[in-house]
Amino acid sequence: AGSLPPGPPGDPIIGHLRTLPRENYGEKYYEWSKIYGDVFSINILGRPIIILNTVQAASDLFDKRSSTYNDRPYFPMQDLMGWGDTLAFLPFGEKFQLQRKLIQTPLTRPGAAMFRGQQVIQARIMMSKLLKNPKHFEHIAMRYATAIIIEMAYGHRVVSDDDVYVEIAEGINKTITDAGTPGMTPVDVFPILRHVPAWFPGAWFAKVARDAVPVVTKFRNFPFQEVQRQMAEGTATASFLSMHLEELARQGKESPEDINAIKVAAFHLFGAGGDTTFSAILTFIFAMLNYPEIQKKAQKEIDDVIGNDRLPDFSDRESLPYVDAVMWETIRWHQAGPIGMPRRAMQDEIYNGMLIPKGAMVISNMRALTWDENVYAEPHKFWPERYLPKPVGNAEPPPTMIFGHGRRICPGRYLAEASLWIVATHLLTTFNVTRARDAQGREIVPPVEFTSALTTHPKPFECDIKPRSEKAASLIRTAVHGEGLEA
Numbered sequence: 001a002g003s004l005p006p007g008p009p010g011d012p013i014i015g016h017l018r019t020l021p022r023e024n025y026g027e028k029y030y031e032w033s034k035i036y037g038d039v040f041s042i043n044i045l046g047r048p049i050i051i052l053n054t055v056q057a058a059s060d061l062f063d064k065r066s067s068t069y070n071d072r073p074y075f076p077m078q079d080l081m082g083w084g085d086t087l088a089f090l091p092f093g094e095k096f097q098l099q100r101k102l103i104q105t106p107l108t109r110p111g112a113a114m115f116r117g118q119q120v121i122q123a124r125i126m127m128s129k130l131l132k133n134p135k136h137f138e139h140i141a142m143r144y145a146t147a148i149i150i151e152m153a154y155g156h157r158v159v160s161d162d163d164v165y166v167e168i169a170e171g172i173n174k175t176i177t178d179a180g181t182p183g184m185t186p187v188d189v190f191p192i193l194r195h196v197p198a199w200f201p202g203a204w205f206a207k208v209a210r211d212a213v214p215v216v217t218k219f220r221n222f223p224f225q226e227v228q229r230q231m232a233e234g235t236a237t238a239s240f241l242s243m244h245l246e247e248l249a250r251q252g253k254e255s256p257e258d259i260n261a262i263k264v265a266a267f268h269l270f271g272a273g274g275d276t277t278f279s280a281i282l283t284f285i286f287a288m289l290n291y292p293e294i295q296k297k298a299q300k301e302i303d304d305v306i307g308n309d310r311l312p313d314f315s316d317r318e319s320l321p322y323v324d325a326v327m328w329e330t331i332r333w334h335q336a337g338p339i340g341m342p343r344r345a346m347q348d349e350i351y352n353g354m355l356i357p358k359g360a361m362v363i364s365n366m367r368a369l370t371w372d373e374n375v376y377a378e379p380h381k382f383w384p385e386r387y388l389p390k391p392v393g394n395a396e397p398p399p400t401m402i403f404g405h406g407r408r409i410c411p412g413r414y415l416a417e418a419s420l421w422i423v424a425t426h427l428l429t430t431f432n433v434t435r436a437r438d439a440q441g442r443e444i445v446p447p448v449e450f451t452s453a454l455t456t457h458p459k460p461f462e463c464d465i466k467p468r469s470e471k472a473a474s475l476i477r478t479a480v481h482g483e484g485l486e487a
């Protein structure tokens with residue numbers, strides 16, 4: 001009946017517990033795939049983990065045999081923190097089906113397009129903040145990613161910097177980072193550690209979870225109560241939450257369970273879509289800093305197509321293939337979620353003669369999928385032309401697999417892509433990202449290093465973000481002023 005996929009040698013009892021990297025799993029697994037094969041396995045205390053390192057394998061299992069892989073393993077850490085009932089962490093079953101439907105329905109490609117007006121406004125607010133406070137670009141990008149999701153989920157427009165939602169969101173992002181990579185923390189490996197008190201040596205995760213609970217609880221309840229209050233007063237703006245609640249009322253199905261399901265779905269949007277979008281935008285700024293020639297070339301395309309009398313809009317996307325290619329290359333270069341989200345096999349299966357046993361954790365290693373040299377020529381090179389048609393480019397496929405596969409594919413992908421595109425295009429149109437200089441006037445060259453958790457970000461870096469011209473600066477000021485959005 002086949003044996004497990006090959007893998008690195010491990011201890012007969014503890015398996016690969018000690019060989020597992022402490023960070024950058026994606027890269028380590030990518031190296032192991034070169035030695036042990038595209039599909040290889042490790043085990044921790046006898047629990048098999050199967051790692052897929054090509055789009056072919058991920059698609060064969062998660063798309064074509066999806067009924068076996070729609071499940072997720074149990075994530076004790078995220079459960080302790082208060083995320084256990086949210087879509088990304090739910091096992092396959094009724095709750096999953098309901099959450100998936102609630103989240104997916106308004107975020108289809110045409111559904112996501114409804115939020116474009118908000119994205120344009122928020123991109124312009126972001127540019128205006130960069131004009132005033134360029135050194136705070138990291139915070140400004142975080143604020144943008146937050147604002148997009150909060151407005152969509154709750155109808156609240158974040159304009160000012162000390163908005164309470166931004167504060168809560170920062171707290172949430174910190175808990176996500178502190179929690180490490182789902183499936184890989186000590187408590188995932190030894191679920192018994194759930195019961196260990198926070199002071200226990202090495203039990204950092206218990207403290208992280210304990211500190212996260214009030215932050216998560218506040219985010220779960222506060223915006224929901226606000227929208228309920230606004231709906232009662234008749235002042236609510238249309239949003240994911242208000243539309244779902246109105247629909248329930250229309251159907252006369254306002255049971256506490258149904259209302260709670262909607263509350264959970266709205267609250268999950270930020271957890272799933274905030275930090276990932278933020279990571280992609282920060283990575284874009286970092287890529288432009290590291291590849292000035294590419295930045296110039298994208299700016300030239302914009303100058304030729306849009307000119308310098310107006311700001312870009314979504315209607316320009318078709319006419320800017322190079323900018324599109326730069327965006328895709330950014331997310332291929334360093335994707336926000338390097339090892340995706342683990343699945344769990346729901347039955348024994350044989351794949352290419354190898355056994356994938358029921359209960360195994362199955363991971364599609366995004367890092368290897370996006371660095372596969374059979375798909376991407378010289379994968380380590382930042383080369384946007386690769387997506388352009390031949391002979392200018394190499395006609396390689398855009399790396400849409402960073403959003404996953406099958407029935408658990410990221411439901412926020414259209415929204416995420418548009419959030420990134422509109423910011424990238426505004427930034428290229430109006431600003432230059434260049435190296436900052438130290439007190440002696442020498443260029444600061446930050447190392448290309450990324451943090452390691454469920455989502456990754458470039459490690460804090462310095463750069464100069466200056467308007468390309470006085471004209472560009474005034475276009476931003478006029479746009480923001482015209483909308484009455486100065487804060």
Ligand code: HEM
Binds near residue numbers: 273342402
């Ligand atoms: C650059 C941005 C983003 C990236 C790279 C990303 C990537 C991913 C990946 C890899 C998964 C796991 C898919 C799988 O198991 O095959 C996922 C799941 C998910 N994403 Fe995203 N995502 C992004 C933005 C967003 C946004 C903006 C939202 C919502 C507004 C969102 C909502 C979700 C949800 C709810 C899930 C769980 C789906 C499930 O388990 O059924 N994501 N995402």
